[in-house]
Amino acid sequence: LLSQFDPDNTGYISTEKFRTLLQRHGSELDPHKLEVLLALADSNSEGRICYQDFVNLMSNKRSNSFRQAILQGNRRLCSKALLEETGLSLSQRLIRHVAYETLPREIDRKWYYDSYTCCPPPWFMITITIVAFFIYNGVVLDRFVLQVTHPLYLKNALLYHPQLRAQAWRYLTYIFMHAGIEHLGLNVVLQLLVGVPLEMVHGAARISFVYLAGVVAGSLAVSVADMTAPVVGSSGGVYALVSAHLANIVMNWSGMKCQFKLLRMAVALICMSFEFGRAVWLRFHPSAYPPCPHPSFVAHLGGVMVGITLGVIILRNYEQRLQDQTLWWIFLSIYVIFVLFAIFWNIFAYSLLDLKLPPPP
DSSP states (O other): OGGGGOTTOOSEEEHHHHHHHHHHHGGGSOHHHHHHHHHHHHHOSSSEEEHHHHHHHHTTOOOHHHHHHHHHSOOOOOSOOGGGOOSOOHHHHHHHHHHHHHOOOHHHHHHHHHHOOOSSOSHHHHHHHHIIIIIIIIIISSSSOOOTTSTTSTTOSSSBOGGGTTSTTHHHHGGGOOSSHHHHHHHHHHIIIIIHHHHHHHHHHHHHHHHHHHHHHHHHHHHHHSTTOOBOSSHHHHHHHHHHHHHHHHHTTTTOOOTTHHHHHHHHHHHHHHHHHHHHHHHHSOOSSTTSOOOOSHHHHHHHHHIIIIIHHHHHSTTSOGGGOHHHHHHHHHHHHHHHHHHHIIIIIHHHHTOOOOOOO
16 A cells, blocks of 8 residues: 555655555554554654555564654554553453553553564463472472471582582572572562563563573672572572562653552562571571581672663663663673673682682582
């Protein structure tokens, strides 16, 4: 149809002709796509619309030029808000709820609601939870949680131990172990309630990056700041996701339309504070296996730092290219510098400081 309004085959159509086309055939389009098309026409300052932008929209793809047009426009929403729509099925209400929980702009919520197909499903958070917390501990070790008083606690090949820091896999695999059922329970609850909706919106690639970056930062932070302690638990990754989500809500407070957002933030902060307070208490509690202390709490702080830097940038820029974000490169560079610093610290500092480390398990 656009070719009728572009006889010279320039790839563009004037916004006036584009509006005429929308008025004539708007009833044939999905209302959410029609609304975004109208916003695209409103935001275009050059007086013309690119045909490829129209194709991208209809095929559920947003090119960089289309994103910029929406970002620079007045984002006038012509129809009622997504929250006011009635007659939705249970799955549609769930998708709408997730959109309002995670996205601050109505136009992004409608875009997500219209284009989400649950293919692929949020597999990363579900898989890491099931495999890490239940299959390994429950099937391989024949118990779901290894308490810090259990004989096999330190003799596990997964937890991070300062004497075994040369075994690089331990900087990641420590998330498979937990120091008690309450430690496991809080991490599972936060991971599923926060991580799964975030993955539904932002995809496995972005969420897994934030999660794993928090995990690595957590163990490396312990190796730098609490050099004699082991590390267990997935708190580094969980805190990275939760802190990024909470920071995103605070930064976009007026745009977040989720119900009871203040109550939800309070509950999340209470759970995080309780788990962190328990970790601090346990760290300084007399160890069941002296001279090796109980697990460190510093991994929590490493996860929070990743969440409020890299995590905030990733969650803020929904469906936008991170390569074009200056802050993304700044925070990524800081993270890489910290990782390199921690690697050199682990190689040289332990011998230079002449620390008395606990014996290997």
